[in-house]
Amino acid sequence: MEIQGDRQADVVIIGGGITGAAIARELSRYAVEAILVERAGELAAGQSKVTLGNIYAGLNMVGSMVLKSVLLAPGTPLKELYKPATLLERWSEQGFKEWPPVLEELAVRYNYEPLLIVAITEDQVEDLRKYVMLGRAIGAFLPISER
Amino acid sequence: MSRQEILGLEPNVNKDIVCGLYAADHIIDVFPPEVVLALAENASRNGVKVLLDAEVIGIAQEGARQVVETTRAASGPISLLTRRVGGRIGSLTWGEAATGASSSRKPS
Numbered sequence: 001m002e003i004q005g006d007r008q009a010d011v012v013i014i015g016g017g018i019t020g021a022a023i024a025r026e027l028s029r030y031a032v033e034a035i036l037v038e039r040a041g042e043l044a045a046g047q048s049k050v051t052l053g054n055i056y057a058g059l060n061m062v063g064s065m066v067l068k069s070v071l072l073a074p075g076t077p078l079k080e081l082y083k084p085a086t087l088l089e090r091w092s093e094q095g096f097k098e099w100p101p102v103l104e105e106l107a108v109r110y111n112y113e114p115l116l117i118v119a120i121t122e123d124q125v126e127d128l129r130k131y132v133m134l135g136r137a138i139g140a141f142l143p144i145s146e147r
Numbered sequence: 148m149s150r151q152e153i154l155g156l157e158p159n160v161n162k163d164i165v166c167g168l169y170a171a172d173h174i175i176d177v178f179p180p181e182v183v184l185a186l187a188e189n190a191s192r193n194g195v196k197v198l199l200d201a202e203v204i205g206i207a208q209e210g211a212r213q214v215v216e217t218t219r220a221a222s223g224p225i226s227l228l229t230r231r232v233g234g235r236i237g238s239l240t241w242g243e244a245a246t247g248a249s250s251s252r253k254p255s
Contacts (some may be wrong), residue, residue, distance in 0.1 A: 012215045014203050018179060021186035030194035036187065036195055037183075037217055039202030041224045044183035055175040099175055106185035113174040118160060118167035120154060144199075 009035040016040070017048035054113070057096040 011027060016038030027034045038045065098134045103110045119125040148168040153160060162187070191197055201219035208214075 013195075014215075016183070016187065016197065016199070018183050018186070021183045021190065024190035024195045024197075025186045025193075028190040028195045032191075035198060036190070037198045037201040037203060037215070037219075039200070039218070041200050043159070043187050043197070043199070044180040048179050048183050051179050053177045055177065055180045056173060057151075080187055083186065096175070103175075103177065106189060108182050108183070108185045111176045112172040113176045114156075115170040115173040116148075116153065116157060116160075118164040120161055120163045120165060122165070123161045125165050128166070131168060 007035060009033045011035070012037060016043040017046055055096060055099055056115075057093045069111070 010032045011034040013023050013027075013034060013036040016036055020036055021036070021043065024034060024036045040046070100110065117131075119127065119128050148167045150164055150166060153167045153169070154162075155166055187195075187197060198217070198219055201217040203215055203217050205216040206213055206215065
């Protein structure tokens, strides 16, 4: 039923994607009047609809670091590429660990998928060693099995 | 991880591989819209209101409160669309001191 006129709220969440929906759920734990507004006719209508749906941390961070290292000036210190102390990186890892219990509470299906990077030349083998070394050096979250 | 182990895991991979890096449990794979709907449904059951077709077109300060203006038109028989010509359609207001943040409601 449509209610006309002004509405009152303590918080207005703009955007009904994964971010807005997660904020809405978290706020609903408290005695706060919250309204979620979405411009489309349905939720998850934009980025949250077309994204691949992979939640990750760790090794992919090392991968993105390697990519960044190509873009940045040679000799840029590693700590410029990956800052484990920043809130973004810390929360990425924390979030990665916090998702499974949330998904279970919501009865949403999820799978843990492995990541496999292969090397076909000795140079690439060396690259893989560097990835792991880099990851360890910067203290990234690396659930890697070494064999 | 050795060549043999990799081929055991993934027989379709290039046969020239020497070795690989394997991270089990590295990616949490979900269907994103399902996650969004589940989160929003839970929030909604706990009292959060969801307004669709409501694009925010302005936020204005009016005295002690702020007013969020949206394009929200009535989905029922009363069409507010014509009111868009006149200005505001379905505005939201907030801004009074936040109510106490007690954990009185928990997501189920």
